Structure formats: structure tokens, C-alpha cells
Amino acid sequence: MTIADREPVADKWVSNGASARWTIEGRPYLNFAGACYLALHREPALRQAAMDLIASGAPFAQQLPPNYGIRDAIFETVERTAAEYLGTDTAVFFATGYLIGQIGLCAYAGPGDHLYLDAGAHYNLVQATQLAGLPVTGFAHCDAQALQDAIAGTLRPGERPLIVTDGMFATTGDLAPLDAYARLVAPLDGRIFVDDAHAFGVLGDNGRGTAEHFGVEDVAHAGVTLSKAFCAQGAAMGCSREAAERANRLPPKRGANAGSTISAAVSTAALRYMSANPSRRTQLSDLARHARQQLRQLGLQVSNSPSPVLSFKLGSRSDMRRVQHRLFERGIYLPISDYLGAGPEGLFRCAIFADHSIEDIDRLASELGAAA
Incomplete structure (x- = not known):
């Protein structure tokens, strides 16, 4: 992996992980990586x-x-x-x-x-x-x-x-x-x-x-x-x-x-x-639906699934890496996945959590639109 094709979190200390807010090297980040969708870890x-x-x-x-x-x-x-x-x-x-x-x-x-x-x-x-x-x-x-x-x-x-x-x-x-x-x-x-x-x-x-x-x-x-x-x-x-x-x-x-x-x-x-507390699941579903709508308004092809995981490609891998680093500079972490089903170029895997807000998702969409 070249320096250009490198996760911005590589070799960095992460704390308070698992949902919408991460602390990376002491700096707060809006996070869209992971799988603890209901964000219960602080309950x-x-x-x-x-x-x-x-x-x-x-x-x-x-x-x-x-x-x-x-x-x-x-x-x-x-x-x-x-x-x-x-x-x-x-x-x-x-x-x-x-x-x-x-x-x-x-x-x-x-x-x-x-x-x-x-x-x-x-x-x-x-x-x-x-x-x-x-x-x-x-x-x-x-x-x-x-x-x-x-x-x-x-x-x-x-x-x-x-x-x-x-x-x-x-x-x-x-x-x-x-x-x-x-x-x-x-x-x-x-x-x-x-x-x-x-x-x-x-x-x-x-x-x-x-x-x-x-x-x-x-x-x-x-x-x-x-x-x-x-x-x-x-x-x-x-x-x-x-x-x-x-x-x-x-x-x-x-x-x-x-x-x-x-x-x-x-x-x-x-x-x-x-x-x-089943309303927490409803809240997550509503947030995922809003995120899907916002990403589609940017012209991104996002699958029509009710899940809290939204995946999409944005140009070539080098294009996605450039966008990812730009988002990271703006305090947002959005991972590029190379896991099962990602394909040879990888894709953005955007996880929505129950402790995200509508404003968090709108911020991601705005910054994505500016960085793309």
C-alpha cells in the first residue's frame, strides 16, 4: 500500500469508538465506521x-x-x-x-x-x-x-x-x-x-x-x-x-x-x-432513511435497503482516497472498505448509528458534496 492509498486513521490512537463520536489522537471526529448501530455502549x-x-x-x-x-x-x-x-x-x-x-x-x-x-x-x-x-x-x-x-x-x-x-x-x-x-x-x-x-x-x-x-x-x-x-x-x-x-x-x-x-x-x-425501548430502533431507521436520501441527492448510487449500512463508490480508488482524506481534515471519518463484497477498488461503507443526529448526516452530505 502506498502512502497515497492509506487510511487516515492508520497508526493513530482511537478512543471512545463504537458509534457517532470518536476521539482520534485527542481530536473529536464525527464517525461513520463500525457496526454498533444502536449505540448502546454508554447506556x-x-x-x-x-x-x-x-x-x-x-x-x-x-x-x-x-x-x-x-x-x-x-x-x-x-x-x-x-x-x-x-x-x-x-x-x-x-x-x-x-x-x-x-x-x-x-x-x-x-x-x-x-x-x-x-x-x-x-x-x-x-x-x-x-x-x-x-x-x-x-x-x-x-x-x-x-x-x-x-x-x-x-x-x-x-x-x-x-x-x-x-x-x-x-x-x-x-x-x-x-x-x-x-x-x-x-x-x-x-x-x-x-x-x-x-x-x-x-x-x-x-x-x-x-x-x-x-x-x-x-x-x-x-x-x-x-x-x-x-x-x-x-x-x-x-x-x-x-x-x-x-x-x-x-x-x-x-x-x-x-x-x-x-x-x-x-x-x-x-x-x-x-x-x-423499541423507539431507539425506529430512530435508527429514520436516520438511515434520511442518510440514504441525502446521498442520493448528491447523485450517488446507494442500494434501496432499510439497513443502517450505506455503501457507494465515488470515482476511482484514488478519487475515494482523496475525498476520504479531505473529510478527515474536516473532522469526519468515513472508511473505505476492502472487506467481503467491496470489490477490487473498495467502496465507502457508511454506517449510521442511533446517536447520530439529522445535523450530523446533513454535515456529512455537505462535506461530501464539497470534497467530491
Whole structure:
């Protein structure tokens, strides 16, 4: 990477991160990077949950898995709270969202399933399909027709299609067309498995994610993370009790640390906070809608998605880097992403947070227009 193609935050100290305001090398910045969309990290209820847990003398991590028959009130509470939020019989909590595929998918997939993997799926899903020991066929990114063609050409007698996809794609903010996928698999007794890390808490009338948004929770099963919108840590899978038993027997669940008790306590507090304060999600949705309108008025091509992630290109990579540095000089950080789905030139990934204001978004649009 040349000096010209370098992030303006490279080698700089960042503090107070995670939402609309960053401090970089002691200077305040308006921030549009990250994934803590609901901006809960400063909420007293979450911080108090962490302090209460420490004051109680609880261990920082739980070593023994449920297979030994041991019950742990902290982890049972977060699983019960996650199940209530997700509207499922129970839930399984684990240490990181990267295990969504290896625990969630592998708990649902079994003999007779043929996995159909979106070409843009997250790394954890790709690796999970490799571990599942089942037939795997790829299909073009977010393309229902390509999925239909793949199923028609590869599904063998006696097999069921199990679609494996992200719900909201991390880099672009685009949504997988789960409603179209559901119509394809329903006549075939098929199902959908969703890594809903970025949509959980953000989409759906109750914040349950992409499947709720599209009205397909009857055929779609999801793994979710608490470290994105909910600003906590850890992950969960809402499921039946039978699926939870299978998940707890899987090597990644049985062989790994159960996770941080502090993370579990803060996750519980975050879920309860959003259950009691759904207006925060509405506020975020309104801000994202306003940002999308403002960027389109600049002539930028922004996808028609309800997500709080807005991605766009602005000329060549060198053009985007020039604009990015100009914004940074003006006290705004807008990242250029090279992550999954960004393409060889990269793109601007603009994350909207619940603690942004209309004025923040208007300022970004004004400065973008001046710098472009």
C-alpha cells in the first residue's frame, strides 16, 4: 500500500469508538465506521450490569460446558432472555459470532440436506459448509434465479435444499432476498440458515432480524451476534430444545470456553433495554432513511435497503482516497472498505448509528458534496 492509498486513521490512537463520536489522537471526529448501530455502549443499564457482575465475585469466564449437567445462572439468564427476544423455545449462547456457522448451521443441517451457499457469504459460513460433510453448491450473490437454477440442476431425489446466507451483508448493507428464497424451498421441504449478525436488533418489527423483516421465520433459522447492534459481546442461536441439545454436543460448543460472564451479563442488559425501548430502533431507521436520501441527492448510487449500512463508490480508488482524506481534515471519518463484497477498488461503507443526529448526516452530505 502506498502512502497515497492509506487510511487516515492508520497508526493513530482511537478512543471512545463504537458509534457517532470518536476521539482520534485527542481530536473529536464525527464517525461513520463500525457496526454498533444502536449505540448502546454508554447506556447506564449495560455498564451497571458489567459492574454488578464484577462486584458479585463471579468468574470472568465459565470453563465447563452444559454437557456436564452443570447449570450456570448467568448463562441461563442470557439464553432465556435471547429466546424471549427471538420468540423461540430456547437459545444457545456462545462466545463469538464467528461460530454461528460451526454451531448454528451444523446444529440444523443433517442427512438429506443439500447446502446452497451464497457466493458472498461470510467466511464463517463458508468454513461451516466445508465442515458439515454434506453436498454444497454455490449460487450467485443474492440471486434468486441463480439459486433456482442451482437447485434444479443439482438437488438429487431424497435431498432437501438448505440455503446458507448472510441476512444483511456486512460491507454493502444489502439484504438477501429471503422471501424469494422461501418461495423456492417451501415446495421442496427446504429451509434457510441465516448469519444475521448485522441485522439483529436493527430489522424487523421486533428487531429479530432479516427473517422477521421478510416474514419468513417459519422456514428461516438464524444465528445472531450481540457485539454489533447491541454493543455487547457473544452470540446466540434461537432454537428448539432439540436443536439446542444438538448444538451443545457439537465440538465447537463443547470444546470451547462458554464465554465471558461479563459479556453474558451485558448482553442480557442490552436485550432487555431494547425490549423496553423499541423507539431507539425506529430512530435508527429514520436516520438511515434520511442518510440514504441525502446521498442520493448528491447523485450517488446507494442500494434501496432499510439497513443502517450505506455503501457507494465515488470515482476511482484514488478519487475515494482523496475525498476520504479531505473529510478527515474536516473532522469526519468515513472508511473505505476492502472487506467481503467491496470489490477490487473498495467502496465507502457508511454506517449510521442511533446517536447520530439529522445535523450530523446533513454535515456529512455537505462535506461530501464539497470534497467530491
